[in-house]
Amino acid sequence: MSDDSKPGLRSQQWFGGKGPKGFVHRSWVRSRGVPGDHFDGxxxxxxxxxxxxxxxxxxxxxxxxxxxxxxxxxxxxxxxxxxxxxxxxxxxxxxxxxxxxxxxxxxxxxxxxxxxxxxxxxxxxxxxxxxxxxxxxxxxxxxxxxxxxxxxxGSWRGKPFGIRDAWHLGDDVRGGRATLADVEEAESCINxxxxxxxxxxxxxxxxxxxxxxxxxxxxxxxxxxxxxxxxxxxxxxxxxxxxxxxxxxxxxxxxxxxxxxxxxxxxxxxxxxxxxxxxxxxxxxxxxxxxxxxxxxxxxxxxxxxxxxxxxxxxxxxxxxxxxxxxxxxxxxxxxxxxxxxxxxxxxxxxxxxxAAARCLNPDVIWSVARPFKSHSGIAVLKGNLCPQGAVIKPSAADPRLLRHRGPAVVFADQEDLLTRVDDPALEITADSVMVLKNCGPRGFPGMPELGMMPIPAKLLAAGVKDIVRISDARMSGTSFGAVVLHVSPEAAAGGALAVVRDGDMIELDVAARRLDLLIPAAELEQRLADWHAPAPKAGRGYVKLYVDTVNQAHDGCDLDFLVGMTGSEVPANQH
CATH class of the missing domain: 3.40.50.2300 (Response regulator)
Structure with a gap:
């Protein structure tokens, strides 16, 4: 082994040089059967x-x-x-x-x-x-x-079967067009x-x-x-x-x-x-x-x-x-x-x-800039009084007719409220309504779950409705689809405007104009926010408390605020 500690290699701060300098580090790694020349630079x-x-x-x-x-x-x-x-x-x-x-x-x-x-x-x-x-x-x-x-x-009943198809199958069960036996059969065919x-x-x-x-x-x-x-x-x-x-x-x-x-x-x-x-x-x-x-x-x-x-x-x-x-x-x-x-x-x-050498072997799968599959991009960023720091929507996965829409809000306070009421026949909702889900953001849930693609109410599915405008401070799975507005920022739990949306409030979505607005007077919105009270924290200990106390909002990447930036690879040497 050379006495030269190869200063260009970080690992040589542990393993470099003869004698006691690297003895402990080398000897313990040798217990795995590593040859001595593995330490030599x-x-x-x-x-x-x-x-x-x-x-x-x-x-x-x-x-x-x-x-x-x-x-x-x-x-x-x-x-x-x-x-x-x-x-x-x-x-x-x-x-x-x-x-x-x-x-x-x-x-x-x-x-x-x-x-x-x-x-x-x-x-x-x-x-x-x-x-x-x-x-x-x-x-x-x-x-x-x-x-x-x-x-x-995936392959089911002689046809390709992907995650989107599984979502549709789930809707078909809730809409009475498929059975649980169908789901059980498909379960072993997708993965x-x-x-x-x-x-x-x-x-x-x-x-x-x-x-x-x-x-x-x-x-x-x-x-x-x-x-x-x-x-x-x-x-x-x-x-x-x-x-x-x-x-x-x-x-x-x-x-x-x-x-x-x-x-x-x-x-x-x-x-x-x-x-x-x-x-x-x-x-x-x-x-x-x-x-x-x-x-x-x-x-x-x-x-x-x-x-x-x-x-x-x-x-x-x-x-x-x-x-x-x-x-x-x-x-x-x-x-x-x-x-x-x-x-x-x-x-x-x-x-x-x-x-440079890549070649397209199936133009029905991979289209071209000269002949695109769809003319609009995959993600649009929205701004407005409902999302002053931003929200996102994926136009390529939505029903085009809903990309410009105005309708009354049907509000769900949180995940439990959504799951309890979404299939209630008494729920007052139509295909023109706008479903709104609160308190599912990074701090409010906590952890910002994939709940943004809210299930379409069963009675609308039964009537043939396949898409509806949905708005939340949650995320959705990349496998999901629909006219779904996500990552509303600030989130409801942080005092964003989403927190004070009420049933019947008119909401306007205009993807081409990149706008999402709650159609109430500015003074009323200001008063509602002034009267709002923050919910009790969801965690009192451990990592979840650390997360809730320090997580950034969606537009900032949902990192913990003290982790942003580079610290580098330097670490103080120990006493060996």
């Missing part, structure tokens, strides 16, 4: 793994991590795998969003506290991707992502393999954003989870992170303002999840890159939707990959001058270079 690469049987989307990560490990070893690095909190969308209660920031803290503190020179972020289910990006961004080491990949296409949802939900949206940011190898977003090519990608990612460490390519060299602008525009082109607004904003805040909610509208307003995939279209994620995947969309946008093609990526090449 080789980059130590963390494999940040969100594997968990409680997170089904990520349940194949044990095997996938082995392929990352092989790539690291092949490139001359030293792999060290570690677990972090794994908030799974399907099982976590009350909502996985509550644990996103906790996971980010886990990632940040683990990276900073340990002898790690670079990290491979293994992320899949919705909140694991932003959480790992946020935590790693605050430390700012070289980092690259490997996503879970989508599950195989046919490991991987994230097989539509452009939040998980695949965030994987696409990682690729658009340049923080992964090309095709990371769409290769199916069980496809052998994902294992190859994992192995190549392991090789590349070792090179990134040697090149000193830290996250701030990739996650520039240009990279974030590219991600916003790609999200519009794929009809991505509204959750991306909150998550990408939070990552930008950690990187100290300016990104405002209004940027989502200004940057993406003229970007057409190019992808015919559920919930905005018809196809599923496997079809997207087989049609050429995200590289086709990135190449087309670059050639049209709609992306910063010169943005540097984790490969060391530019975004345009990475995707």
């Amino acid at each position: 080789r980059p130590v690469i963390g494999i940040c793994n969100t594997w968990s049987e409680l997170t089904p989307c990520n349940s194949h990560f044990r095997e996938l991590a082995q392929h990352v490990r092989e790539g690291i070893l092949e490139a001359g690095g030293v792999p060290m795998e570690f677990p972090v909190t794994s908030p799974g969308e399907t099982l976590t209660r009350p909502t996985a969003m509550l644990l996103r920031n906790l996971c980010s803290m886990d990632v940040e503190e683990t990276l900073r506290a340990n002898p790690i020179d670079g990290v491979v972020l293994m992320m899949g289910c919705d909140k694991t991707t932003p959480a790992l990006l946020m935590g790693a961004a605050s430390v700012n080491l070289p980092a690259i992502g490997v996503s879970a990949g989508p599950m195989l296409n 046919r393999s490991h991987g994230v949802c097989n539509v452009m939900g939040t998980a695949s949206t965030m994987a696409a954003i990682v690729e658009a940011l340049g923080l992964s190898l090309p095709n990371n977003a769409t290769i199916p989870a069980v496809d052998a090519r994902r294992k190859v990608l994992a192995r190549l990612t392991g090789r590349r992170i070792v090179e990134m460490v040697r090149e000193g390519q830290t996250m701030d060299r990739v996650l520039t303002r240009q990279a974030f602008e590219n991600a916003v525009r790609v999200n519009a082109a794929i009809g991505g999840s509204t959750n991306a607004v909150i998550h990408l904003t939070a990552v930008a805040r950690r990187m100290e890159v300016p990104l405002d909610i209004t940027d989502w509208d200004e940057l993406a307003r003229d970007i057409p939707t190019l992808l015919n995939i559920q919930p905005s279209g018809s196809y599923l994620m496997q079809d997207f990959h087989e049609a050429g995947g995200l590289p086709v969309i990135i190449r087309d946008l670059c050639e049209a001058g709609l992306l910063h093609g010169d943005a540097i990526t984790a490969t060391g090449k530019s975004l345009a270079e990475n995707n």
